[in-house]
Amino acid sequence: MTKIGVIGAGQLGQMLGYAGQRLGLEFIFLDPADSPPAATVGPVLKYPFDSDAGLQKLASEADVITYEFENVPVGALAKLSPDTPVYPPAEALEHAQDRLVEKTLFGSLDIPVAGFHAVDCADDLREAIDNLGLPIVLKTRRFGYDGKGQCIVRDAADADSAVAELGGSALIAEQWVPFDRELSAIGARNVSGDIVVYPLTENEHRNGILSVSRAPADAGMLRETATGFLTRLLNRLDYVGVLALELFVVGDHLLANEFAPRVHNSGHWTIEGAQTSQFENHLRAILDMRLGDTDARGSVGMLNLIGEMPIDRSILEAAPWHLHEYGKDPRPDRKLGHATVVTEDPLSRDEALENMALLLNI
Secondary structure, eight states: OOOOEEEESSHHHHHHHHHHHTOOOOOEEOSSSSGGGGTTTTTTEOSSSHHHHHHHHHHHHHHHEEETTTOOOOHHHHOOOSSOOBSHHHHHHHHHOOHHHHHHHHHTTOOOBOOOEEEEHHHHHHHHHHHOSSEEEESSSSSSSTTEEEEEOGGGHHHHHHHHHSSSSSSSEOOOOSEEEEEEEEEEEEETOOOEEEEEEEEEEEEEEEEEEEEEEOTTTTTHHHHHHHHHHHHHHHHOEEEEEEEEEEETTEEEEEEESOOOOGGGTTTHHSSHHHHHHHHHOOOOOOOOOBBBBSEEEEEEESSSOSSSHHHHSTTTEEEOOOOOOOOTTEEEEEEEESSSSHHHHHHHHHHHHTTTOO
């Protein structure tokens, strides 16, 4: 039986495991956490992510290795046995881990982005403000997620304090984008180079954290444009696995925000809402199997459960809802689960999402 090694044992690893069980696959995970979610679907090697011993043990037991988050140390992948393939490729990880490198990659592929400027001191930020205007978004180049590692600068007088707040160097300033909405384009590419793309997903964030996703997004010709961007990125990186490209809609145009070299929160709707989930297609891709149908089964909505789970689970377990709990301890801003609804039309979906948000006081 084929065994998949996964670096990281969070909820994404857990969902990969559930999808893999239906394909007859076994799993082993590497994660230093106590009682991580993926422990429900396979053994977990309790080592730091960059542990030589842990990585070599993972490689010795797995037929192929993947990862569930993009902050895996790139150097750690180089320590793995050359006899054990690792997907997605390390180059994709390197580009996704540094926002400046990532934006430069987009530019090389003629994928439009908002204006940006490297920042290593307050004078750099003042220059960025002169060139890009105010307000401006200042971010760490590495390790930010869910709204962390960034701030909005609204006054040039705040340049010194903003740079100091984020560490003083290795920052990037991005032009403020008054976007209409955010979309994500999710696709998979297998070892042979075959590509499939899901319907676009429209996303809403609260406090920088994804709250609601709707698919298929009403995007018209923007789907063709987004698919083109995604395909260029997949082919340029010789990518293997699932990749999510986050996009801003500005009028009739799209601007790339960032990409994630992994299965993605905005694709959780695909478990019940697509013919083949993003998790199954990721596994199919890294095993060079035929990729599955990505068509939506209807109008789909996904609601993230953040910070705490509802006391009355029956609300989310009643038809037509599908509840996923990750088995994580509650804490502020932590993703503890999600719920998905699949309906016949967008109006019914949106009514269901609105009613559930009211019931949960979201």
